[in-house]
Amino acid sequence: MNLSVAVLPPALRFSPSESKQILTLFNANDEPVKYKMLCTSKDGFQISPSKGEIEPNKRIDIAVRARKLTLSSEEKLRVEFYSMTDKSRRNAKNVNLILDDDKPPEPRPVPRVSETPAVQVKTDQNHFYYMFFVSICIAVLSQSNYLPEFTEAQRLIAAYVLGMMTILLIRSA
Numbered sequence: 001m002n003l004s005v006a007v008l009p010p011a012l013r014f015s016p017s018e019s020k021q022i023l024t025l026f027n028a029n030d031e032p033v034k035y036k037m038l039c040t041s042k043d044g045f046q047i048s049p050s051k052g053e054i055e056p057n058k059r060i061d062i063a064v065r066a067r068k069l070t071l072s073s074e075e076k077l078r079v080e081f082y083s084m085t086d087k088s089r090r091n092a093k094n095v096n097l098i099l100d101d102d103k104p105p106e107p108r109p110v111p112r113v114s115e116t117p118a119v120q121v122k123t124d125q126n127h128f129y130y131m132f133f134v135s136i137c138i139a140v141l142s143q144s145n146y147l148p149e150f151t152e153a154q155r156l157i158a159a160y161v162l163g164m165m166t167i168l169l170i171r172s173a
Contacts, residue, residue: 003081003091004028005035005054011096012077014066023062023077023095027054031085037062038078044068045077045097053084066099075099130165137162 006026014021027033036051046065054060064077075097083089140150140158150158 003033003083003089005033005079005081005091005093007079007093007095009095011098012064013098013100015100019066021064023064023079024059025054025062025079026059027056029083030056031083032056034082034084035060036080036082038080039097040074040076044075047077064097066097130168133161134165137165 006024006028008024008026012021012023025035033054034052035054037047039045039047044067046063046067048063048065049060050062052060077095077097078092079095080092081090137158139147141155141162143150
């Protein structure tokens with residue numbers, strides 16, 4: 001009996017403007033399945049993760065990056081599946097890798113910034129939300145006598161959120 005694993009999409013299309021695609025594997029079995037990715041061109045594509053396990057009724061997204069866009073149009077990616085409980089149960093599916101090197105890279109649109117007051121008010125509101133979360137995180141990390149004792153997990157979460165808020169504030173500046 002073959003394993004039932006869905007591979008989507010059935011073909012990946014690469015071009016100079018799109019050198020990365022996502023391949024999704026869905027395990028429709030009641031048991032975990034191991035997978036392994038094979039490609040006709042080792043140097044032409046980078047696959048991450050190239051092997052691993054998929055739990056029952058779960059999916060995994062795999063990043064496929066084209067390193068060279070001058071490869072032949074007959075490139076294929078083969079996904080092999082193995083049952084973790086019964087090694088004789090296996091299946092494989094092929095994914096066509098289509099290379100479009102005829103099209104020049106498309107220019108990416110530059111986002112327009114409008115100077116309307118409504119946008120400015122929304123930005124100010126977001127700034128207050130950021131500052132509110134940053135203040136809460138600093139309070140949790142301060143170990144003040146005026147605040148209740150926080151657990152180590154709560155402090156770790158506060159430190160993580162503080163780091164993420166710092167990144168958001170730096171990016172928006």
